[in-house]
Amino acid sequence: xxxxxxxxxxxRRLRDLFAAKGAQVVKxxxxxxxxxxLDLYGEDIRGRSYLTxxxxxxxxxxxxxxxxxxxxxxxxxxxDPARYTYSGKVFRKQDTDETRxxxxxxxxxxxxxxxxxxxxxxxxxxxxxxxxDGLPVRAATGDIGVLMAAVRGxxxxxxxxxxLQRHIWRPRRFKALLGRYGxxxxxxxxxxxxxxxxxxxAAAGPDIGLRSRAExxxxxxxxxxxxxxxxxxxEEIALIDAILALRKTAPHVLSTLRDIAVDMPAIGxxxxxxxxxxxxxxxxxxxxxxxxxxxxYGRTSLEYYDGFVFGxxxxxxxDLPPVATxxxxxxxxAQLGQGRAVPAVGGVIRPDLVVGLSC
Amino acid sequence: xxxxxxxxxxxxxxxxxxWFGSRGVGLRKSGSDREYAGxxxxxxxxxxxxxxxxxxxxxxxxxxxxxxVTGSDLVREKLANWDARVAELAPMGFGGADLIxxxxxxxxxxxxxxxxxxxxAAFRARHGFxxxxxxxxxxxxxxxxxxxxxxxxxxxxxxxxxEGTVKNETAEAIADITSTGETLRANGLKILEDGxxxxxxxxxxxxxxxxxxxxxxxxxxxxxxxxxxS
Numbered sequence: 001x002x003x004x005x006x007x008x009x010x011x012r013r014l015r016d017l018f019a020a021k022g023a024q025v026v027k028x029x030x031x032x033x034x035x036x037x038l039d040l041y042g043e044d045i046r047g048r049s050y051l052t053x054x055x056x057x058x059x060x061x062x063x064x065x066x067x068x069x070x071x072x073x074x075x076x077x078x079x080d081p082a083r084y085t086y087s088g089k090v091f092r093k094q095d096t097d098e099t100r101x102x103x104x105x106x107x108x109x110x111x112x113x114x115x116x117x118x119x120x121x122x123x124x125x126x127x128x129x130x131x132x133d134g135l136p137v138r139a140a141t142g143d144i145g146v147l148m149a150a151v152r153g154x155x156x157x158x159x160x161x162x163x164l165q166r167h168i169w170r171p172r173r174f175k176a177l178l179g180r181y182g183x184x185x186x187x188x189x190x191x192x193x194x195x196x197x198x199x200x201x202a203a204a205g206p207d208i209g210l211r212s213r214a215e216x217x218x219x220x221x222x223x224x225x226x227x228x229x230x231x232x233x234x235e236e237i238a239l240i241d242a243i244l245a246l247r248k249t250a251p252h253v254l255s256t257l258r259d260i261a262v263d264m265p266a267i268g269x270x271x272x273x274x275x276x277x278x279x280x281x282x283x284x285x286x287x288x289x290x291x292x293x294x295x296x297y298g299r300t301s302l303e304y305y306d307g308f309v310f311g312x313x314x315x316x317x318x319d320l321p322p323v324a325t326x327x328x329x330x331x332x333x334a335q336l337g338q339g340r341a342v343p344a345v346g347g348v349i350r351p352d353l354v355v356g357l358s359c
Numbered sequence: 360x361x362x363x364x365x366x367x368x369x370x371x372x373x374x375x376x377x378w379f380g381s382r383g384v385g386l387r388k389s390g391s392d393r394e395y396a397g398x399x400x401x402x403x404x405x406x407x408x409x410x411x412x413x414x415x416x417x418x419x420x421x422x423x424x425x426x427x428v429t430g431s432d433l434v435r436e437k438l439a440n441w442d443a444r445v446a447e448l449a450p451m452g453f454g455g456a457d458l459i460x461x462x463x464x465x466x467x468x469x470x471x472x473x474x475x476x477x478x479x480a481a482f483r484a485r486h487g488f489x490x491x492x493x494x495x496x497x498x499x500x501x502x503x504x505x506x507x508x509x510x511x512x513x514x515x516x517x518x519x520x521x522e523g524t525v526k527n528e529t530a531e532a533i534a535d536i537t538s539t540g541e542t543l544r545a546n547g548l549k550i551l552e553d554g555x556x557x558x559x560x561x562x563x564x565x566x567x568x569x570x571x572x573x574x575x576x577x578x579x580x581x582x583x584x585x586x587x588x589s
Contacts, residue, residue, distance in 0.1 A: 042489060043501050043514055095439045166480060166510065173476070173508025180473075190470035190552060205464025205547040209525040211482055211490075219468040219481060 003089070003105055003352075010351035011087045014107040014131050018085035021127060023109055026084045028069035034059035036068060040304065040335065050091050062091035066108050067304070067329065067346060068336070074112050074344075075337045081113035087351075100321065101352065107131075110346030112333075118273055120345050121308040121328060122280030128312065128324045128347040129286065135357050136315040137323055141250065142297025144168065145307040145328070146257065146270045150240055153266020156181060156232045159222060171299050178240065183231030194220065195227055239264050246295030250278055253293040277308060304332040308345065314357055323357065324349040360406050361578045364418055364427035367395050367409035371561060374453045375428045378561075382586045402585055404578045413437070415564075420444040422568035425575065426582075432458055432536065432559035436496050445564045449588040454561035456536045458496055460554035461543050463525055463532075470552050472507045475532070479511040482531065493517035493530035496556070500534040503556045522546040563588070 003011075019025055035058070037045050045051075050062040063069065066086050074082060087107045094100040109127050111120045129139070151164045160181050167173040179185040194200055200220055207213055239260055246253050257271045278288045298309030307328030314320045326347025334341035365386060366372045376386045385400035386407055397407030408424055415429035416437040428451070434441050462469050469478050479490040490512045494500050497514050504512065515530050522542050524530040536559070537543055540550060565579065583589035 038513070042510055043512065044505050046497075046514075047501055047505070098440075163477070163480075167508060170508040170510070172506075176473070176508070188471055188473075188552075191474075194467060194470075200467050201465075203464075204467050205549070207463075207465045208547045209463050209465075209531050210486065210528055211463070211466065211478070211531055213465070215478075215481065215485060216466055216468050219478060223468065 001101070001103065004355070006355045007105060007352045010355050011105045011107050014349055014351060014354075015085050015087040017131055018083075018107070018109040018127060021083065021109070023083040023085035026070060026073060026086050028063060028066055028073070028086065028088070030063055030089070031060045032063050032069060033057065034061040036072075036336070037061055037064070040068070040332070047095055048093055050093060063088075064092055065090050065348070066106060067110070067332070070108070070110055070346075071329075071333055071336050071344065074110075074342065075333065075340060080342060081111070081115065083112070084108075084110045104350055104352050106348040107351055108346055108348040110344065112342045112344045114343040116280075117307075117328070117343050117345070118276035119280045120343070121277045122284050122286070124326055124345050124347050125281060125308075125310055126284040126286060128310075128326060128349060131349050132312055132324060132354065135323070135354065137312040137357070138292070138315050139310060139312050140292050140294060140297055141308070141310045142294050143270065143274055143308055144298055144305055145273065146267055147240070147243055147295070147299075148306060149267045149270040150243055150264060153264050154232055154236055154240075157226065157229050159226065160229070160232070169299055169303055171296065178232070178237055181232045182234065182237045184237075187227070191223065195224060235263070242295075243267075244296045246293060248293060250274075250288050250291040250293045253295075254278065273307075298327060303327075304329045306331045310347070314353070317357075320353060320356075321350075323353045360404055361426060361575055361582070362406050362408050362424040363399070364408045364410045364415045364424040364429075365397070366412040366415070366428060371412055371428075371430075371454055372409070374561065375451070378451050378453070379586070384582070384585055402582060404574075405582060416441075416445070419564055419566040420568065422566055422570065425566055425571070426579070427564050427566070428561060429564065430454055430456075430559050431562045432456070432496070432499070432557055434562070434564060435557060436499050439498070444567050446567055448563045448565050448583070449586070451561040451563060454559070456538045456559050458499060458534065458536050458556040458559060459550045460492070460500075460532060460534045460556065461522075461537075461548040461550050464544075464547050464549045472504075472509055472551060472553050475551060475554075476509040476511070479509065483511045489513040490532065491515045491530040492532045492534055493521050493524040494534035495521070496534060496536075499556055507553075522548060 034051050049064040052060055054060050070084055089103050090106050091103045094102050109124055111124055113120045151161055154161060164177055254275055261268050261271050282288050298305050305327035309327035311322040312324040313322050324347060328345040330343050333344050365375050379386045383401050387398055389396045389398040395409040397409050399405045399407050412429045413433055415427040416434045418424045419427045420438050434445060438444050469475055482490040492512050493515050495518050517524055521533050521535045
């Protein structure tokens with residue numbers, strides 16, 4: 001669908017606004033190599049993006065966002081700190097809702113600056129809020145860093161923590177794993193039988209395929225070690241549940257998290273960062289007393305945020321997708337940086353939705 | 360006139376003719392055996408269209424046919440958001456087959472999706488690529504694994520002899536249709552306990568595309584009365 005002049009004008013206005021804040025204007029190819037995205041997100045990306053094949057370049061994808069190419073660009077340029085802005089179309093398959101646009105303009109503001117992460121979080125949020133100034137929108141925020149810190153702080157095996165970290169963005173599997181490790185969910189009969197067997201391979205069929213006998217044995221050893229490890233204490237699981245259930249204004253959440261940190265000191269740094277962020281936001285004129293905070297905000301698959309997360313929603317239009325979204329993605333830069341990582345935070349605005357709300 | 364799409368050959372066609380016939384609606388091919396034209400006896404205003412079972416979901420969704428008989432698996436695989444585009448009128452009790460996930464019997468540590476997910480994580484770390492699942496049912500498998508939180512796998516396309524892909528080392532696991540599981544066992548594979556993606560059977564569908572005339576609606580009602588499925 002061609003972009004309307006009004007949307008193009010709005011996109012230009014937003015990009016100029018971000019450029020005036022010192023962001024360098026960058027561009028990215030519409031067709032991106034698909035391999036990076038498949039490595040990051042797996043097969044789910046096929047349900048959400050337009051993949052196609054190029055006879056020489058292999059699988060390509062119509063860019064579903066700018067973040068990945070901008071991170072790649074930044075990691076090659078190696079100039080820290082840096083701020084970038086861009087404006088261009090992104091493409092998303094809409095498998096379940098035909099009324100949602102499958103191509104639309106995004107204008108973004110990305111900050112690569114490790115000096116003061118809380119300050120950079122606030123800078124991006126405030127820049128996006130400024131872009132939406134005067135519109136009937138409300139902000140939702142969260143912090144995946146708190147949940148990740150809580151998982152790291154569990155008194156349990158490293159294998160269990162790694163499994164939970166791997167599924168941070170898949171709430172259902174995360175909950176199931178936590179239930180299993182906490183002894184709340186019964187061990188499946190098949191596993192009980194496997195661990196009780198004198199010879200687990202007695203009924204094994206022929207060794208076929210690439211996954212070797214040694215790999216199967218290694219997993220059985222891991223399952224035995226897991227069965228021998230004590231369950232995660234109920235109090236600790238209750239603390240994780242309490243973090244996930246948080247749904248209050250930011251100052252209330254901060255005070256609740258401070259209480260939780262008494263029992264779970266591992267989240268102390270993450271809570272301190274939340275506090276510093278709220279101060280920075282306040283310094284930038286954001287009314288943090290009314291700012292909503294949700295403990296499980298941003299935990300959806302196909303996301304890469306691992307710290308501060310936020311979204312802006314049209315107040316009277318719950319049917320619309322968020323007008324703007326953003327967050328911190330330090331881990332993504334580590335994955336794309338081949339050993340190098342740069343703290344990074346960014347946000348995007350959809351000018352088409354802005355225009356729709358302005359008139 | 361209501362257009363009814365029915366599989367154009369094989370057992371699926373014969374069973375469909377039997378199903379309608381035993382309910383008082385005669386379906387038959389007209390003309391020579393090679394022609395894909397049909398005739399309907401016992402009720403007026405229904406036109407029989409003989410099509411490949413795989414094309415019936417698309418034709419229903421586009422409104423080219425109003426009613427159609429095909430496998431419930433094909434509708435789910437070929438139509439995004441299938442239940443907004445077609446409606447199930449009657450399961451027909453034949454053509455049953457299960458879409459399942461199967462892994463080598465040698466994987467004694469893998470019996471559930473939970474195990475598959477853990478094995479996939481370890482496999483990727485060890486081999487440097489995501490564990491491959493061979494299938495031709497990409498949409499259904501992907502949605503099933505996403506809903507169940509399985510990660511670190513990839514789907515590789517296999518349009519036939521899927522059971523052999525593990526032995527041939529072009530995949531580590533498969534997702535395929537089976538009715539008895541015999542071929543799977545013969546190929547050294549076993550079905551995951553919670554790996555049933557969909558229990559498919561031949562089903563009579565109605566297209567949901569808007570724009571039916573009153574006459575067509577009444578015709579459908581009349582047909583449902585005759586078939587005893589209203």
